[in-house]
Amino acid sequence: MVKRVSFGRTAAVLVASFTLFACGNFFFKNRPNTLAAGYESGDDSCNDGIDNDQDGLIDCEDSDCWVTTSLCGEVIPANESDPRKEDTFALCTDQIDNDEDGKFDCRDPHCQNIPEVCCSHEFTDVTCSDGIDNDNNGFTDCADFGCSKGKFVTVCAENTDATCSDGRDNDADGLIDCADSGCASTAKCKAPTCVQPDPCAGPEQTLDFCKDGKDNDGDGFVDCNDTDCKASPIAEVAQYCKDQIETTLAQCSDGKDNDGNGYTDCSDRNCTTNDGTKYFATPEAVEYCAKKAESTLERCSDGVDNDGNGYADCADYSCSKNTDQKILDYCASVAENTFDKCRDKIDNDKNGYIDCEDNACKTTAACQESLGTPDEANKACSDGKDNDGDGFIDCRDWDCSWNPLVTVCPGRKVCQ
Numbered sequence: 317m318v319k320r321v322s323f324g325r326t327a328a329v330l331v332a333s334f335t336l337f338a339c340g341n342f343f344f345k346n347r348p349n350t351l352a353a354g355y356e357s358g359d360d361s362c363n364d365g366i367d368n369d370q371d372g373l374i375d376c377e378d379s380d381c382w383v384t385t386s387l388c389g390e391v392i393p394a395n396e397s398d399p400r401k402e403d404t405f406a407l408c409t410d411q412i413d414n415d416e417d418g419k420f421d422c423r424d425p426h427c428q429n430i431p432e433v434c435c436s437h438e439f440t441d442v443t444c445s446d447g448i449d450n451d452n453n454g455f456t457d458c459a460d461f462g463c464s465k466g467k468f469v470t471v472c473a474e475n476t477d478a479t480c481s482d483g484r485d486n487d488a489d490g491l492i493d494c495a496d497s498g499c500a501s502t503a504k505c506k507a508p509t510c511v512q513p514d515p516c517a518g519p520e521q522t523l524d525f526c527k528d529g530k531d532n533d534g535d536g537f538v539d540c541n542d543t544d545c546k547a548s549p550i551a552e553v554a555q556y557c558k559d560q561i562e563t564t565l566a567q568c569s570d571g572k573d574n575d576g577n578g579y580t581d582c583s584d585r586n587c588t589t590n591d592g593t594k595y596f597a598t599p600e601a602v603e604y605c606a607k608k609a610e611s612t613l614e615r616c617s618d619g620v621d622n623d624g625n626g627y628a629d630c631a632d633y634s635c636s637k638n639t640d641q642k643i644l645d646y647c648a649s650v651a652e653n654t655f656d657k658c659r660d661k662i663d664n665d666k667n668g669y670i671d672c673e674d675n676a677c678k679t680t681a682a683c684q685e686s687l688g689t690p691d692e693a694n695k696a697c698s699d700g701k702d703n704d705g706d707g708f709i710d711c712r713d714w715d716c717s718w719n720p721l722v723t724v725c726p727g728r729k730v731c732q
Contacts, residue, residue, distance in 0.1 A: 356380045362388065372437075372450060379452075390420055402426050405707055408433045430706075431714045436462035445471045458488040468718045474498045480505055520544040523553050529576075541576050562586045565600040582608050583625035610634040616643050619666050631667035652676045658683055659705065693721040 355361065356368040362381035367374045375381060376388035391411040400407060402414045408427035413420035421427055422435035431439065437451035438444055444463035449456040458464050458472035464487065466472070473479065474486040480499035485492045494505035520532045526545035531538045540546050540557035548554050560575040562568050568587035573580045581587060582605035589595035590602060597605075609615070610622045616635035621628040630636050630647035638644060651657075652664040658677035663670045672683035683704060697716035702709045711717050711725035719725075 372448075373452065403430070405430065405433055408435075431467070432708050432712065438462040439466050439469065441469060441471045444469050458486055464488060467714065468720065475502065477502050477504050521548050521550065521553065523550070523556060526553050526556065539576050541578075561596075563595075563597050563601060565598060565604055568597070568601040569604060580624065581605075582623045611638060611640075611643075613640070613642050613646060617646055627667075629666050631665060655705070690721045690723070693719060694724045697722050698724045 356371075356373075356375070356378045357380050361368045362375050362378070365374060367378075369378070369380065371378065373379075381388050389411075390413060393412060399416045400414045402408060402417075402420070402424045403426040407414045408421050408424070408430060411421060413424075415424070415426070417424065419425070422433065427433050428435045438449075438455075438457065438460045439462045443450045444457050444460070444466065447457065449460075451460070451462070453460065455461070463469050464472045471479075472487050474489075474491075474493075474496045475498040479486045480493050480496070480502045481504045483493065485496075487496070487498065489496065491497070493499060499505040520526060520535075520537075520539070520542045521544050525532045526539050526542070526548070529539060531542075533542070533544065535542065535544075537543070540560050545553055546557045548557070557575075562574045562579075562581070562584045563586055567574045568581050568584070571581060573584075575584070575586065577584065577586075579585070586595055587597050587601050588605045588609070590597045590599075605623070608623050610625075610627075610629070610632045611634050615622045616629050616632075616638070619628060621632070623632070623634065625632065627633075630650060635643055636647045647665075650664045650666070652667075652669075652671070652674045653676045657664045658671050658674070661671060663674075665674070665676070667674065669675070671677055677683050693716075696703050697710050697713075697719075700709065702713075704713070704715065706713065708714070716722050717725045
C-alpha cells in the first residue's frame with residue numbers, strides 16, 4: 317500500500333480527512349476556550365499524543381497536521397478495485413476510501429453513523445452543554461447532530477421545568493423556553509387555569525370571542541370547539557358555530573379545518589358520517605370521502621396518503637385495524653418489527669422511517685443490545701454475544717457502555 321502524502325483523490329480529500337487512532341486518545345476532557353498555546357505540525361508534534369496547541373484536537377485529528385506531516389494521509393491500496401461500502405468499524409478505521417466516494421473513515425457519512433468508531437467529539441451531556449464546538453464542524457452543542465440525535469444525551473430536550481426556564485435554546489430549533497411548543501405542558505409555561513366567574517379574558521360566549529382563534533377562558537378549548545360557544549344561548553353564536561362544522565362537500569374538500577377541531581376534510585368524522593344524532597355529513601360529502609378512504613387493499617398498498625390524514629397505507633389505522641382479512645394480512649407482511657426487516661435498509665411498512673429509525677424496530681433486539689430491566693440489560697451486556705448484530709459485543713457496544721441502566725460497563729470507556 318502507498319500512503320498518500322499530498323492531496324488525495326481530489327484536492328479536498330486530504331484537507332477534509334483525518335486519521336483515527338485508538339479511541340482512548342480520540343477525545344479530550346478539558347478543552348480550554350483560549351488562544352492556541354503552541355503549534356501542532358510536523359511529524360514530531362503530530363505523533364506525540366499531546367494537544368500541543370491546546371485547541372482540543374490531538375495529532376492527526378487536528379487539521380494543522382493534515383498537510384504538514386506524512387502521518388495523516390489516506391492509504392491507497394496497490395490494487396484498488398471492487399469498491400466496498402464504508403460502513404463497518406474495520407473499514408471506517410483503515411485510512412482507505414473503500415467506497416471511492418472521495419471521503420474516507422470519519423469524513424464518510426456512513427462511518428459517522430457508527431458511534432463506536434468515535435467520529436464525534438460532541439456526544440455527552442457535558443460536551444453538549446459547554447458552549448464549545450468541540451469537533452470544529454461548525455455546529456455547537458445541541459445544534460450538532462451528535463448531540464441532538466445522541467442516544468444518551470439528555471440536555472438537548474426542551475420539555476422540562478428546568479430546560480424551559482434557563483433562557484437557552486436547548487433543542488436548537490430556534491425557539492427558547494415558553495416559545496417552544498415542547499414547553500407547553502410544563503408548569504413554567506402552562507396556560508393559567510381560569511375559573512368562572514373570574515375568567516382570564518372573559519367567558520367564551522360572545523360572537524367576537526367565539527371567532528378570534530383564542531382560548532379566552534383558558535379551559536383548553538378554542539372558539540366553536542368550546543361548549544360555551546357551540547351551545548351558546550345566543551342565537552347568532554350558536555348558528556355561527558353550526559355553520560363552521562365540516563359537513564358539506566365544499567367544506568370537506570377545501571383543505572381547511574373549518575370547525576377548528578383539529579381534523580381536516582375527510583380526516584374529520586363530520587365529513588364521513590351521518591348518524592342522524594351527532595354527525596350530519598351530506599350524502600355528497602360521504603360519497604366523496606368514501607372514494608378517498610384508505611380502506612381497500614389497493615389504497616392500503618399504494619404508498620399514498622389517500623385520505624389526507626397524515627398516515628399512508630398500513631401506518632393508517634384504517635388499514636392496520638381494518639376488518640378485511642386481506643388488508644390485515646398485507647399489513648402483517650410488511651410490518652417492520654422483525655430482526656431481518658429492521659436491518660434490511662428498506663422502509664418495509666412505507667411509513668417514512670427505515671429500520672431502527674422506525675419506532676416498531678427501536679424496541680427489538682435488532683436495534684438495541686440491551687433491553688428491559690437493569691437485570692436484563694446487564695445480562696445482555698455481559699453474555700459475550702452481539703445481540704443486535706451491529707458488530708460490537710457487550711461493553712464495546714454503545715448500547716451497553718452508554719446506557720444508564722447498565723452497571724457492568726463501569727467508566728464508560730468507549731471513546732473517552
